[in-house]
Amino acid sequence: MGLNVKVEGLSLKKGYNLLIHNLNFEIKPGEVISLTGENGVGKTTLLRTLAGFLMPHAGTISAHENDVQIEPEIWHGSMTHFLGHHDALSPSRTVAQELKFQADFLGGEVAGIEQLNLLGLMDLETRYLSAGQKRRLSFARLLMVKRPLWLLDEPMAPLDVGHRALIAGLMQKHLSEGGMIIAAVHDPLPFETRGLKLERPTAKEREAASV
Numbered sequence: 001m002g003l004n005v006k007v008e009g010l011s012l013k014k015g016y017n018l019l020i021h022n023l024n025f026e027i028k029p030g031e032v033i034s035l036t037g038e039n040g041v042g043k044t045t046l047l048r049t050l051a052g053f054l055m056p057h058a059g060t061i062s063a064h065e066n067d068v069q070i071e072p073e074i075w076h077g078s079m080t081h082f083l084g085h086h087d088a089l090s091p092s093r094t095v096a097q098e099l100k101f102q103a104d105f106l107g108g109e110v111a112g113i114e115q116l117n118l119l120g121l122m123d124l125e126t127r128y129l130s131a132g133q134k135r136r137l138s139f140a141r142l143l144m145v146k147r148p149l150w151l152l153d154e155p156m157a158p159l160d161v162g163h164r165a166l167i168a169g170l171m172q173k174h175l176s177e178g179g180m181i182i183a184a185v186h187d188p189l190p191f192e193t194r195g196l197k198l199e200r201p202t203a204k205e206r207e208a209a210s211v
């Protein structure tokens with residue numbers, strides 16, 4: 001019962017290249033999955049597919065609420081947040097303008113200014129922000145509108161120790177409120193997670209997918 005997301009028999013391709021073959025997993029409220037695997041194995045591609053930006057080569061991704069399937073358009077459009085490792089910010093907007101733009105775009109209220117330690121940066125154009133400051137600003141939209149599944153691509157990578165702890169706290173709060181997180185990481189997150197390690201398909205699997 002409740003919400004759950006199921007990935008069944010998922011295969012993903014980039015061009016002719018089979019990246020992921022027959023992946024199966026499930027995630028429920030309060031759960032966090034650490035997605036690991038070597039560079040280029042397909043972690044970003046998987047997150048972008050779960051966010052609805054890319055189509056699977058085979059298999060399905062489905063979300064259910066109390067055993068009733070949620071339409072993919074509704075799921076992707078209003079129930080997932082994707083935070084890529086390239087922060088999608090407009091360089092000429094100030095931090096204050098960017099926050100307002102994101103809130104209007106999402107149909108929410110500006111949030112995260114204090115939680116993400118952005119107060120001293122409000123008048124600065126985003127082009128001048130450091131990598132860690134950009135990541136904190138990007139994170140704000142996850143707090144503006146509540147969406148159950150956060151898809152995070154290396155969320156901690158540019159952050160200093162103090163801000164890693166701060167983001168970890170926000171992630172744990174999301175989980176304690178029944179949220180779900182799938183995060184691609186190279187370093188372990190500073191709290192307990194379920195691991196999912198992506199492996200490259202075998203030559204036989206690649207060959208079978210090319211016909």
Ligand SMILES: Nc1ncnc2c1ncn2[C@@H]1O[C@H](COP(=O)(O)OP(=O)(O)OP(=O)(O)O)[C@@H](O)[C@H]1O
Pocket residue numbers: 014015016017019037038039040041042043044045046184
């Ligand atoms: N058009 C294409 N044709 C074939 N292969 C492609 C194409 N575009 C991208 N790729 C490959 O797809 C893979 C994409 O990897 P992705 O970014 O999902 O990996 P990752 O696990 O997130 O890596 P990292 O840990 O380096 O961030 C890479 O191996 C890349 O070389």
